[in-house]
Amino acid sequence: MAKIPFQIEIIGFVAAILTTASFVPQVYKIWKTKSAQGVSLSMFLIFFTGVSLWFFYGVLLGSFAMIIANTITGILALMIVYFKFKYK
Amino acid sequence: MAKIPFQIEIIGFVAAILTTASFVPQVYKIWKTKSAQGVSLSMFLIFFTGVSLWFFYGVLLGSFAMIIANTITGILALMIVYFKFKYK
Numbered sequence: 001m002a003k004i005p006f007q008i009e010i011i012g013f014v015a016a017i018l019t020t021a022s023f024v025p026q027v028y029k030i031w032k033t034k035s036a037q038g039v040s041l042s043m044f045l046i047f048f049t050g051v052s053l054w055f056f057y058g059v060l061l062g063s064f065a066m067i068i069a070n071t072i073t074g075i076l077a078l079m080i081v082y083f084k085f086k087y088k
Numbered sequence: 089m090a091k092i093p094f095q096i097e098i099i100g101f102v103a104a105i106l107t108t109a110s111f112v113p114q115v116y117k118i119w120k121t122k123s124a125q126g127v128s129l130s131m132f133l134i135f136f137t138g139v140s141l142w143f144f145y146g147v148l149l150g151s152f153a154m155i156i157a158n159t160i161t162g163i164l165a166l167m168i169v170y171f172k173f174k175y176k
Binding site for chain 1 (some may be wrong): 092096103106107113123128130131132133134137138139141148149151
C-alpha cells in the first residue's frame with residue numbers, strides 16, 4: 001500500500017467534501033417535500049453498490065480521502081433509499 | 089505516480105461501471121417524464137465540481153478507473169443540469 005503524498009491527498013479531500021456535500025441538498029429536499037418521486041430508486045441502489053466498491057478500492061490504495069468520502073456518501077445514499085420507501 | 093496492481097484496478101473498474109451506470113436511469117427518468125423537479129440542481133452543481141476534482145486526483149494517483157469513471161459521470165451530471173434548465 002503506497003503512501004499518498006499530502007498535496008495529492010488534499011485534492012482528494014476537497015473532492016470528497018464536495019461529492020459528499022452534494023447529497024445533503026437532495027436528502028433535505030426529499031425530507032422537506034416528503035416526496036422522493038423525482039428520484040430514481042434504481043439509481044441509488046446501483047450507486048450504493050458502486051460506492052461500497054470504491055470504499056474497498058480506497059482501502060487497497062491507502063486513500064483516506066476515498067475511504068471517508070465513500071463511507072459518508074454510502075450512508076447518505078441509504079438514507080435516500082429509505083425515504084424513497086417511506087414517502088412513495 | 090505509482091503503478092496500481094491489476095487486481096486492485098479491477099475493483100476500481102467495477103466500482104466505476106456501477107457508480108457511472110447509476111446515473112443512466114436518472115437521466116432516462118428525467119428525459120422520459122420531461123420533468124427534473126424532484127432533482128436538486130444544487131446537488132448536481134456541487135457534485136460536478138467534486139467529480140472534476142476526483143478526476144484530477146485519479147490523474148495524480150495514476151488510477152485509470154477513477155479517470156474514466158469521473159469523465160463519464162461528469163458528462164452525465166452535466167446532462168442532468170441541462171435537463172433541469174430545459175424542463176423546469
